[in-house]
Amino acid sequence: xxxxxxxxxxxxxxxxxxxxxxxxDASSCNGCDIEVVASLTPLYDVERLGVVNTGNPKHAxxxxxxxSVNAQNLKVLRTLYEQMPEPxxxxxxxxxxxxxxxxRECYNVMGGVDTVLPVDVYIPGCxxxxxSIIDGILQxxxxxxxxxxxxxxxxxxxxxxxxxxxxxLDAPEILALQKIVYQNExxxxxxxxxxxxxxxxxxMRKDFETRVFIKAVVGGKIIGxxxxxxxxxxxxxxxxxxxxxxFWKQGIGTRLVQEAESNFPRAARFETFTGQKSxxxxxxxxxxxxxxxxxxxxxxxxxxxxxxxxxxxx
Numbered sequence: 001x002x003x004x005x006x007x008x009x010x011x012x013x014x015x016x017x018x019x020x021x022x023x024x025d026a027s028s029c030n031g032c033d034i035e036v037v038a039s040l041t042p043l044y045d046v047e048r049l050g051v052v053n054t055g056n057p058k059h060a061x062x063x064x065x066x067x068s069v070n071a072q073n074l075k076v077l078r079t080l081y082e083q084m085p086e087p088x089x090x091x092x093x094x095x096x097x098x099x100x101x102x103x104r105e106c107y108n109v110m111g112g113v114d115t116v117l118p119v120d121v122y123i124p125g126c127x128x129x130x131x132s133i134i135d136g137i138l139q140x141x142x143x144x145x146x147x148x149x150x151x152x153x154x155x156x157x158x159x160x161x162x163x164x165x166x167x168x169l170d171a172p173e174i175l176a177l178q179k180i181v182y183q184n185e186x187x188x189x190x191x192x193x194x195x196x197x198x199x200x201x202x203x204m205r206k207d208f209e210t211r212v213f214i215k216a217v218v219g220g221k222i223i224g225x226x227x228x229x230x231x232x233x234x235x236x237x238x239x240x241x242x243x244x245x246x247f248w249k250q251g252i253g254t255r256l257v258q259e260a261e262s263n264f265p266r267a268a269r270f271e272t273f274t275g276q277k278s279x280x281x282x283x284x285x286x287x288x289x290x291x292x293x294x295x296x297x298x299x300x301x302x303x304x305x306x307x308x309x310x311x312x313x314x
Contacts, residue, residue, distance in 0.1 A: 028067030
C-alpha cells in the first residue's frame, strides 16, 4: 500500500517510524554513494532506525540524490520525483548535489539538485560521511512529519476551499498535480504514453492562451483543476479534471466542473471524455447529468469514452 491510497491522512503515522529512501546517483564520483552504502552496513546500521532503502519511487518517502545535475539525468530526476507520493522530501548528499561543486561551470552541468527539484535537506561533504547522511535522513523524517501534519490539517480547512480562475502563474503547480494524478491513470491502463504525462511547462503556458483554467485551493495549495474551451459557437469542451488523490470523494471534482461550465455562458452543450476505467473522473460528470455518447479505442489497453450534456433550458 502506498500513501496515495490512504484517505484523509489516516494510517500515515506508520511512515514516521519506517521512512523509505530512494537513492539516485545523478553523476557523482561514487564517493558519496559508497558512504550511503556504508550507512546501511552493520557498523552504522541505519535500518535500526526503521529506514528502508527501496528502488521503487512509488514506495519512497525520501529522495536521496548524490552528484550534480546535467542534461542527461535531468529528465530522470524529475520523473522519479514526480512518481513519489506526497508528502515527500528531497535530500541532496555531498557538495556536488548541494551546489555542483567545481563542476558547476562545466558546459554540461546545470548545478546542484535544487536547480531542478525543491531540496529540503542539504548534507555537505566530499564525500559526505555516514554520520552526516544518517543525521540528514533524521531531519528529513522530521520534515515529513511536518508536511504530513500540514496535509492532514487541510482536511479541516475544506470549508475554506476557494474555487476560481487560474492564471499562467499557476501553471507549474497545476502541471505537477497533473503528473501525480495521471501517473495513477498510467498504472491503471499500463499505458505511459498518456499526453498529460508528456506535457511540458511551456506547452501548458501556451494552453492558458486558448483555454480557461479553474483551480481549487486549500491553504494556499492547489489541490484540483480543470480546463475548458469553446468548440464552435455553442459547444464547450471540458477536459483534464484532476484532484489530488488525497482529496478524492469530497465533491471537489463536481464543483470544479460546475465552475468551468459557468465560464462559458454561450455554451448550450458541454462535452468531455475520459478512460473507460477512470471511475473517479466519470463520477463528477455523471452527477451533473453527462451521458456517454460514444466510445473509441485509442491504444491497446485504453478506450476513450465521450460524455455530453445539454445546458438546462438551452
